[in-house]
Amino acid sequence: MGEIAHSLDLNWGLIVTQIIGFLLTVWILKAFAWKPLLKMLEDRRNKIAGDIDDAEKIKSDAESLLDDYNAKLRDIETEARSKIQDAVAEGNRIASEIRDHAREEAQKIVEKSREELSRDVAKARVQLRDDMVSMAITAAEKVISAKLDEAEQKRLLEDFLKEVE
16 A cells, blocks of 8 residues: 555645645635625525516416406496397387387378278268259259150159169
8 A cells, every 4th residue: 555655646745735725715715705605695596586476476466357357358248248138128119119100000091091981982972962963953854844744753753763762
């Protein structure tokens, strides 16, 4: 073993000096750089944790807004259906009013037509009576001009009245 140590030619003074320098560097780093470095890492960890919390809050707020929008959308759809049903009901009511009005107008037209027909029938009767009177006068004139006897005049008048009836 001595040979191996001797063949490596180790300089123990240098090794000890390097160990002391390394330990001194570690102690200096620990005293001056380690705490600020750990503080910086802790601050960074806290910032990342805060950012994650903020992101989760934003996500939660977005989900809440989405739920609100979906609820409002459902309300709007319900209101739209209600308005459509109201419009259909109003359309049916107006159609019913139009049908009722049309029936009333048709009934008025039928009644007016019946009244006009009654007047026309009455006019026709008056005209017929006037025509009969005129024909009777014409017949009487013929009878007078023919100088018929009384029995013949009676017979003509009776025939005429039968025709009139």
